Amino acid sequence: MADWNLGMGTLSEANLNGLAVMLDNAKCGWKQLATAAKDQPRFRCSESELTNCSLQVLNCTGSPGRFLLDMLAERGCTLAFLLQCLRKMEHHQAVEYLTTAVEQIQITVQPQAQQVLEGSRVVLSCRASGPPALGYQWFRGKEEISGGNAPNLVVPFLTVAEQGHYICRVNHGEKFIFSKWAHVRVIRSGNSSSEASSTFFSATSGLRITxxxxxxxxxxxxxxxxxxxxxxxxxxxxxxxxxxxxxxxxxxxxxxxxxxxxxxxxxxxxxxxxxxxxxxxxxxxxxxxxxxxxxxxxxxxxxDGSIGPTRQLSNFYATDKVALLIGNMNYLHHRQLRAPMADVHELTNLLRQLDFKVVSLLDLNRQEMHSAVTEFLLLLDRGVYGLLYFAGHGYENYGNSFMVPLDAPASYTSEHCLWVQSVLQRMQERETDLNVFLLDMCRKRNLNDDTIPQPGPWKVTANIVFGYATCVDAEAYEVNKDDLSNGIFISYLKKRLMEDEKVTVMLDRVGEDMGQCRITQGRQALELRSNLSERRALTDKIQSTDCPVTSARNLQWAIAHVLPESRTLEFECGVKVQLGFAAEFSNVMIIYTRILEKPKDIEHCTAQLSDFSEDLEIDLKHTNQESLLEVGSILPIAECLPQPEVPKLYTRLKALQRLKKELTFTVCLHYQYSNLEEELQERQTVSIGKPLVSKLNLHEPRVPHCSSSSSFEFNSSSLTESSMMAEGLGEPSGMSSSSTSATTCWTYYSNPGETSEVPPSTKVNLPEENLDTDECQPLSAGKSLPCTRVDDISYRFSNMPDFHSF
The missing domain is CATH 2.60.40.10 (Immunoglobulins)
Structure with a gap:
């Protein structure tokens, strides 16, 4: 058998040239191979090296593909890694060519000599290993047998004329190999009684494994x-x-x-x-x-010669990786927070780079959080890594953590919140290989709540990791600076999250980093709880499968991340307006409008959006603005859009999970002819269906089912039935800003039940002074979410679709 661990240098010149010819194209060629090879740092090509590849076309015999293959060979690229890259870029022709060049045809089952009675049925078998789609040809002597093009040659009624020596030729392209000769001999019934008797027994009652x-x-x-x-x-x-x-x-x-x-x-x-x-x-x-x-x-x-594993522990893998991130900021009855949006945004970007299927949601009420968790549980299954992050208000009583929804009353209790331990229990029932909870919220006692919920029986597992942004009976803080803010926890987590370490080791290092920050000492300390017995890391690779469960999970996730297609509207005056769509979060969408064409006699025109579906609460300040910053978005415009063409007006739509019907709006074109002073208008109504997470109808209650039916329920006798329907996902108790100035200031996740009307003098641990934050400056959120052209990339779940029109 072929040794795929050999270097590319073992390929012949003819094979290298053949691969180069297949790679010298723009659609699926050497550029895509260079991108696929970036998985291994030593095979990454610099910009100058890629330029040198491109310049090869200036030579009469130059080949960019061959130049790249030679570079990879010099760096020790193996045949196995080259094959992996070709499969990743879906270059099927090159995969087959390389496999044929490397794999050697080897006969694994040889045809066997036989002696049978005349008229009996004979089966000759020949099987081989090697490249895919091997061909078989059977011969008797030098004569090819008609129809003998399968591993098994069947002769239904053997005659004397058909006895002789048989051989099989196994081929793939120009490569071939012959089996051993098998002599088939016919025994006539007129032979000696002993020979006939022996042969008759073999033909009538014999049995042989072939x-x-x-x-x-x-x-x-x-x-x-x-x-x-x-x-x-x-x-x-x-x-x-x-x-x-x-x-x-x-x-x-x-x-x-x-x-x-x-x-x-x-x-x-x-x-x-x-x-x-x-x-x-x-x-x-x-x-x-x-x-x-x-x-x-x-x-x-x-x-016994069987294949078995060595006893050296090594890398783990996941059958899939999914994450649910929730950030609650705009509370109805409690301090409004600033950090959760930037925190969810940062974490979303990092997890996508680790191939997580990420569902990121902002500002959910109790029902929406419960429904979101229910849908999240549907994405979990055996072998999957599940991660749940919550940023917002929260509390902890008697070892039980609770996430506070957006609509929780001022004096909330567990009846109004989501119970973290119950969510974890439902995750455990999905038999995941790793469950990670990151709770960026306060853990102060809630004096309004004296309930001690009792979870049902737990399975004995060793796959749970809890990362609390702060320790018991303490607040979690955020740093506010200008219009961007990060929580302390995420400020340090984002620096360590990509490390290829066991998840508990990575979080330990985050805690050590936080401990070095002078302004957090004595205020906030990371707490880690874990029973993880294996060296599982968030960086573990995904071993994709074709299981029906995996396909269903992919479909379930994809349903919540479909953006409307870009479209062009033509108005009677001759103006053409383009509509484009971008996803900032799973429930936040950006719509932009720009003028594609206008007649020469029209001096000025703009296209504005209005009359949105009644289900959405539209903030007029976030509609029809000239920049993403003005609509409250943190998408980086410079990275998302081609220059110098920039969309004219932006509109940001939040809380798409509350959309009950298709999203409709009006495009109002304002234009003015050069020879007229009066401004004219034309209108068109547009319907774009239910974009992103709105398809999941999170506003609808989920009926609890048993865990075997892949749904979510609460079985704690201490919680009311109404709270059971509401519990699913939770938010950490939040951080609030004590000042809207551009100076850096400290706020904290307020205590449960605390309202903004409480005088500052009555609040505990609420520092109002400015603090030096040089030791924990949050990174700019404006560069955290890479935006790519959907048309230019293969669709995969780690790529969140952004602007669809380009």
Whole structure:
């Protein structure tokens, strides 16, 4: 078999040139290969190196693709990594070419000599490993057999003329290999009685296994196929066993497991039998690897030759990674906060870079938070990494944490909030491999609430990580500076989140960093709780699968992240207006308008949006503004939009989760002819369906179901039925600004039940003085969310769609 760990230098000049020809194109070529190779730092190409590749076209025999391949070879690129990159960029032709060039055809099952009675059925088998789509040709002597183009050659009624030496030619393109010769001899019924009797027994009651099952090493979620073929008369029957126990309904020559899990790991064999004989196939192993438990280094077992893992622990993987981020700021009855928007924005950007499917939501009431958690739970399953982050008001009583929704009354209790431990329990029931809770909220006691909720029975697991932004009975703070703000926790977390370390180690370092900040000492300290027994990290790679569960999860996530397509409106006066759409969060959308064309006699025109659907509460200050900053957005305009063409007017729509019907609005065109003083108007009504998270109808109650049906419920007897329907996601108790000036000032997540009318003198630990924040300056949120052209990238869940029109 081929060794894919060899370097690219082992490829012949002809093979390298053949690959270069396939890569010398703009659509799926060397540029895309250079992008795919960036996964490994040593294979990253600088701008000057990519320019050198481009300049190769100036030479009469130059090839950018060959130049790049030579660079990768010099840096020690293996054949396996090259194949991985070609698959990632979906260059199927190059994948097949490289596989053919590297894989050697090898006969695994040779045809066997046979002696049978005249008129009997004969089956010759030849099987080979190597490149995909191998071809087979059967010959008797030098004569090719018509129709003999399969691994099995069947002769239904053997005659004397058909006896002789048979051979099979296995080929792939120009490569081929021949099997061994197999002599087929015909025994006539007129032969000696002993010979006839012996042959008759073999033909009528014989049984022989012609193909043995093979050891399998696969990743969790992949398909497994075990095969065992036999021939005999009467025809053989089959029964598969796992760990010496018969498998129900596994009575065919092929045993297929479409979506393998760790429960399928074990020893397998097949019992083959007919009326007269019974045989057992070789016992083989199904191993899950490179597994979530062992290294990718697999070697034969010394005892039975089966493939098994070495005992050296190494990297883990996830079958998927999903995150729900909630930031509550504009509370109805409590201090309004500033940091959650910037915090959710920063964390969203970082998690997407780690290939998390991120749902980011701002300002949710109780019902919306419950529904959001219910939908989030649908994205969780065995092997998935789940992360839930909350920024806002919160409290902790008797070891139980509660997240405060936007509409919580002034004197709220657990009945009005979301119980963190119950959410975690529902996550555990989804059998995830890692559950991470990051709670950026206060943990002060709520004196209005004396309820001690009792969760149901917990499963014994070792996959939970709690990261509290502050310790018990303390506040969580934010730093406000100009119009941007970050919480202390996120200010330090974003510097460590991308580190390839066990998640608890990474959070420990965040806590150490926070401890070095002079202005937080004695006010806020990170607390970490964990029972994680494995070295799982947020940077772990995803081993994608074709399981129906995975496909359903992808669809469920994608439904909440569909933006309307850009469109062009034509008005009677000849003006053409373009509408574009961008997603700032999963429930916040930006609409921009610009004039594409206008007749020469029209001197001035603008297109403004109005008359939005009644479901949305529109802030007129955030409509029809000339910059993103003016509409309250933190999307970086310089990175999102091509220059020098810049959209003329922006409108920011919040709280899309409350949209009950399709979103409609009016585009009002104001224009003026050069020879007239009067301004004219034309209107068009536009309907864009239900964008982004509005499709999930989070405003609707979710009926609790059992965990097996992938839904969410509360079973605590201490909570009322109404609170059960409301609990799902929670927010940390928030930070408020004591001043709107541009100077940096401190605020804190207020205590539960505290209102802004309480005089400052009665509040505890509310510093009003300006503090030096040189040791914990928040990074600019304006550069945290990369915006890319959707048309220029392959659709993947780590890429949030932004402006659709370009």
């Amino acid at each position: 193909y043995q099952p093979k050891h399998q090493t696969v990743s969790e979620g992949e398909a497994v196929l075990l095969q065992c073929f036999a021939e005999g008369n009467p025809p053989p029957q089959y029964q598969w066993y796992r760990n010496k126990e018969p498998l129900a309904s596994a009575t065919q020559p092929k045993l297929k497991i479409p979506c393998v899990t760790t429960a399928d790991r074990g020893k397998y064999y097949c019992r083959v039998y007919n009326l007269y004989h019974e045989f057992r196939s070789n016992e083989v192993s199904i191993n899950i690897g490179p597994s979530s438990m062992y290294d990718a280094n697999w070697k034969p077992d010394e005892e």
